[in-house]
Amino acid sequence: MFSKLPIDENFTGKPSRKKPMFPVNERLHAFLKQHGREVKLPVAYRDLQRFTYTLPLTDKEGKPTMWESVVYDKREWDYLREGLVRIYAILKTEGDMSYSKHLDVARVDYCAFGNSQPFRVRIVNKFNDNYDHYYIKVADASRIYGLELEHMLSPNRITFFTHNQTLVEEHIPGIPGDVFINQHLDRPETNKIRLAKEFVKFNERCFVRLLGDMRSYNFVVDITPDIEDFQYRIRAIDFDQQSYEGRKNLYLPQFFRQNFPLVETALKYLNKESIEQYQTEERTMMTFRLVSARYRIKELLDIMGKDRISTPEKMRQLSEELSSFHHHNQHLLKCHNMGKLVKEHLKVCLRKNLFLIPRFKGRFED
Template structure:
């Protein structure tokens, strides 16, 4: 249930999260499902830039990104390789479309755990552009991306190759920008948006995706009938998948950056409506789990023995979840993967009991 406004803003995620390497079992899983492919360039290749310039946003304010440049020989190699990676990401490696594509810019962000590069691809014929990201392959982020693909309403494309992770660009209005410029502009359907934030909050908690502050998700606005709009909130940062120890770090409602959204929920939705929307989202997650139950169980079995957090954080989270749900089964969990599996069983139990095959498989 949503808390009162005075209880918001008292939590912060860890200042620096370590990179967890992709182990052999996870690597085999990625190969099986077409995520692990050979790439012509690696993350470490992009680190060989000669200098960088601060990148400003459209309003002229400094951003967290820097545009990087390379010497000519390095640039020629990277340009061809990055266009090929874009083709692998978008057309399964069909290079027949690459002759009219070029790399317009490479940006680097030292802020955050993955220190990503953002690749700007441009169509030389019509000047249309697209982006994708190259990051360090962190197991936490890979688990988060895969769970997003399987359990959320969004499909997502990403690729790995050894220590390199390639992610598609997720379009949308950044949450912090939406809160500042559009939430109260008179055009936003506040009640529909409040409903979506409740559902997003529930999705994150059910699969233990943490640190969903407003700049770590985007808003998709879709025109609907009667000149109205529908809203979808999409996570864009997944390296805090089941890492933190505090339960509230997996609930976006508790971050001070999300207070404008929480205020809208508390003002426009009653408790019964909030409970209804939470139940709707859990039901939809159950349907998604049913449709891909064997793949989800395979992923969770790998997570069960994965080293993706510290003992202290695992112990804290299992105690807080056990106390929250009054469920002792959390106290038997020894890894974050086991906590994710138990969390899914606990929160989706009411829906799962109506699907006997899924229930028996999930309880193995």
């Protein structure tokens, strides 16, 4: 795709200013409960909204961030504190509190920027001051679909739980993409060839499963030491824009202006054949993941296909752009729901790879 779609300097790469929250319907609730995602939580999102005031939060260099630390009155805090530690135990030890006596809540942060307005909870080990984070958000249906598809179709596994209209997500570690581009990309130890390969694969993953708005601050770069060098993994951390937008290019990270340094790195260090090889590798791996979890994915996509997670105008625009300007496949125009479009798009993108797997060939159209 990189070889066919050059950088478009005129593309602003701006998704909708305010995406609406879509409620979790009964069918999706039943799916989450069946697969162990629906868990009774001691603290709900609305409980955290009862803070008294906020304080600006700065980074290690004293620069302002998009987060604010929230402060509660003592009675409220005593109630929340115990519940927040219990939620961390649910995330990490399936609710076993015997390992939580040395844990405490260091602080709770709030971000009014963006659609989800999350709370970030910092849990600290009182013995050695080591800390970890997790997030509490409103349970938006499109975000949950995005998390599930990431869990099943990407090389990453994600732990999250819901309870009624509350969503709890684990922290995804890594260097924020914008920080990596500004501070790490041009370091001498950065292996730009391996980084370019990973960005091509990340670009492919997002497009095939229609995950949008992957601007640099919506993904992280995970660096792993390897034999004589480093390996890189780019991971999405924001799933708010799962198959919502109508513009095709919003599902391709290569078109966002914030990502241009990574695109330029890919075009500099990879030729056309290498790019196509890495795209094929990623689609092949996605196909194997799809086959191994096909019943769960089919169940999720069937629910998604009857849910409302976008507007009719955006759905029509996306189906027309994918059909007319990319795949030249009229079947995409017959989709009248964004969930059905995601399912059909997966089939179109992975059809060639699916038919190479004998045990799945006859079940492809299920």
